[in-house]
Structures are given as structure tokens and as C-alpha cells.
Amino acid sequence: DAGITQSPRHKVTETGTPVTLRCHQTENHRYMYWYRQDPGHGLRLIHYSYGVKDTDKGEVSDGYSVSRSKTEDFLLTLESATSSQTSVYFCAISEWSLGSGANVLTFGAGSRLTVL
Amino acid sequence: RKEVEQDPGPFNVPEGATVAFNCTYSNSASQSFFWYRQDCRKEPKLLMSVYSSGNEDGRFTAQLNRASQYISLLIRDSKLSDSATYLCVVEVYGNKLVFGAGTILRVKS
Numbered sequence: 001d002a003g004i005t006q007s008p009r010h011k012v013t014e015t016g017t018p019v020t021l022r023c024h025q026t027e028n029h030r031y032m033y034w035y036r037q038d039p040g041h042g043l044r045l046i047h048y049s050y051g052v053k054d055t056d057k058g059e060v061s062d063g064y065s066v067s068r069s070k071t072e073d074f075l076l077t078l079e080s081a082t083s084s085q086t087s088v089y090f091c092a093i094s095e096w097s098l099g100s101g102a103n104v105l106t107f108g109a110g111s112r113l114t115v116l
Numbered sequence: 117r118k119e120v121e122q123d124p125g126p127f128n129v130p131e132g133a134t135v136a137f138n139c140t141y142s143n144s145a146s147q148s149f150f151w152y153r154q155d156c157r158k159e160p161k162l163l164m165s166v167y168s169s170g171n172e173d174g175r176f177t178a179q180l181n182r183a184s185q186y187i188s189l190l191i192r193d194s195k196l197s198d199s200a201t202y203l204c205v206v207e208v209y210g211n212k213l214v215f216g217a218g219t220i221l222r223v224k225s
Contacts, residue, residue: 035215040124042203042217043160058212090159100165102148105205105213107159 003027004108006091012114019078021111023091031094032074033058033105034066036087043090049074081115088112117142119214120206126220133194137219139204140186148207149180149187153200154218160203163189194223 003026013019023032031050035043035058045058047066055066063085067075078085091108122139129135141149149166164171166178166187177190187206191198204216 040217042120043215045212045214048212097162097165100148100150100162101167102150102165102207104150104162104165105160107161110159 004091004093004106006089006108006111008111009109010112012116013081014116015082016080019081019113019115021076021089021091021113023074023076023108025072025074025093027093028071029093029095030071031103032068033092033094034064034074034076035090035092035107036060036085037090037110038087046076046089078113081113083115086113086115118216119143119208120204120216122204122216122219124217124219126222128222128224129194131194131196131223131225133223134190134192135194135221136188136190137202137204137221138186138188139216139219140184141204141206141214142185143206143208144182144185146206146208148213149178150205150213151176151178151187151189152203152205152215154203155200160215163202191221194221196223196225199223 005024033048034046044060049055049068089111092105097104151163152160153163154160170179175192179188201218203218
């Protein structure tokens with residue numbers, strides 16, 4: 001168990017309001033990710049972090065910002081939410097798997113965001 | 117062209133059937149390949165990695181064809197509990213993984 005907690009799990013908000021999603025992990029993993037999942041698109045990478053204060057953009061980063069001030073917390077912020085950001089957001093950590101011989105992702109339970 | 121493509125299905129099969137999914141990828145330099153399983157309204161979970169020589173885990177067999185740039189997943193003796201969405205995942209570079217949109221499997225009694 002990678003000990004990943006996402007909050008809130010569900011949120012309904014209005015267009016133009018700021019929203020922050022939190023991802024908390026308990027096992028000191030260096031790499032953390034934020035994905036969004038939409039029908040027909042699969043999971044798409046928004047931003048990722050490779051350490052405290054070290055972040056980079058993914059393929060769908062427009063309209064999102066992230067922060068990582070502590071190893072255990074990775075925050076995703078929508079500065080001004082739009083209806084196109086209605087989605088399910090998954091946080092993930094990456095860890096080396098001896099059995100797989102590769103880095104594998106373990107996901108949090110997801111945060112379902114609806115922007116009206 | 118998408119980096120990772122899958123047939124979305126759904127594949128509707130009876131219990132006990134054998135079913136196979138394919139997934140194609142565009143980056144010939146990709147090194148790591150995986151199949152994830154996602155149940156309805158849940159997070160994706162690693163099903164198995166895909167090795168160059170192919171690998172088997174119980175009823176599940178994964179194959180990699182680098183020349184044609186596809187990976188496959190074979191499920192034998194399908195169970196009702198196998199009903200899920202199966203996600204093909206490819207490491208394109210560094211520590212970045214790209215996900216296919218998923219293939220829906222429905223196993224019916």
C-alpha cells in the first residue's frame with residue numbers, strides 16, 4: 001500500500017472559482033503525478049514533481065498549477081475553473097518495482113470534480 | 117496519431133472464453149510496457165508488466181512485438197470478475213508513462 005490519499009474525493013464548483021486538490025503520500029516517494037481522466041482520452045498527465053519545489057508540465061497543463069512544498073504533499077490548483085475541467089483527477093506516485101524491473105505507478109482513489 | 121492506441125471495445129464474452137486485446141504504440145524507443153486494470157469508478161491498478169520475451173501470470177499472458185510496435189493481453193477462461201477496463205501503458209521517455217484510452221471487457225454468465 002503506497003499510502004496515497006486524495007482530497008476532496010468529490011467537489012462541485014462554479015465556473016470561475018479557484019479549486020485546489022490535495023494529494024498526500026506517507027512513504028517518501030520522490031515522484032508524484034497529477035492525471036486527469038476523460039471518456040475517450042484515457043489518463044493524461046497534467047503536471048508532475050520530481051522533488052520538493054521541483055515540478056514540470058505534462059501534456060495538458062494549461063489552466064493548472066501545482067506546488068510541492070513538502071515531500072508528502074502535491075497540490076493541484078485550478079486558478080479559475082472552467083467546465084472543460086470537469087473530470088476525474090488521479091494522483092500517482094512512481095516507485096521501482098523489482099518484479100517488473102521498471103518504475104510503476106500507484107494511484108490514489110481519485111477526485112471527481114464537476115464545474116457548473 | 118496517438119502515442120498509444122487501443123480498441124475501445126466493448127468486448128462482450130461469455131464466462132470461460134478466451135479474449136485478446138491489442139495495443140499499438142508510436143515511439144519505437146519505448147522501453148517499458150504495462151497493462152493496468154481499472155474497475156468502474158475506481159483507480160487504475162497494475163495488472164502486469166510486459167517483458168520482451170512475453171510473460172504469463174495465471175490466466176493472463178502479455179506479449180510484446182517490437183517490430184510491429186504492439187503489445188497484447190490474452191485472458192484465458194474469463195471470469196465475471198475480469199469485467200473491467202484494461203489500460204495499455206507505455207513509458208515513452210524518462211519517467212513518463214502514456215496511457216491508452218482503455219479497452220472495456222464485459223464477461224457475461
